[in-house]
Amino acid sequence: MDANDVRGHLDGLLLAVLESGPLHGYGIIEALQRRSGGALQLPTGTVYPALRRLERARWIEGTWSVVDGRKRRTYSLSPAGRKELARRRSEWVRFTGVIGTVLGGGA
Template sequence: MNPDAIRGHLDGMLLAVLEDEPLHGYGIIEALHRRSGGTLDMPTGTVYPALRRLERAHWIDGSWSTVGGRKRRTYTLSRAGRQELVRRRSEWIRFSGIVGSVLGGTT
């Protein structure tokens, strides 16, 4: 998939994969891959900076844990993040409907 097509939507997708359960960074990448039917292979260099940005915005909360002797950061969706996800979903539905109308070829 063209990375430009994702630009502007990554934050909403990250919030969406955290909606059901807390996940660590690699788990988030796996969830994006799985939920996209294998289409999205997001590099860590894209996902981790976005997670830090979402944490600074207080849309997600991160906490450190040690699993198997390795430290990892697990992220959960905050109350503000849930509100942001609702807003972004609404925005996406409106946007995708507009693009569908234009690209659908109907007059």
């Protein structure tokens, strides 16, 4: 899967990955790959702009630190981000139910 396959769902995926705790940008990309069984291989050029967008929306919070002499930005889910994640999960369940009904071949 590539970035086009997750269009419209990337923000929710990023919020879900951060639910388990703070991660730096590359750690987020690795977590997406790991949790998707390798199906999600998103480039940094897709993930980092989305992280900045989520930070502007105040759904995540970023902090700078220095690790091994290198600056690193670590992101964590904000209280507003937890609410947004819950909303997106509810929307996803409803969406997949409708699509499943249609694709399931029912009358």
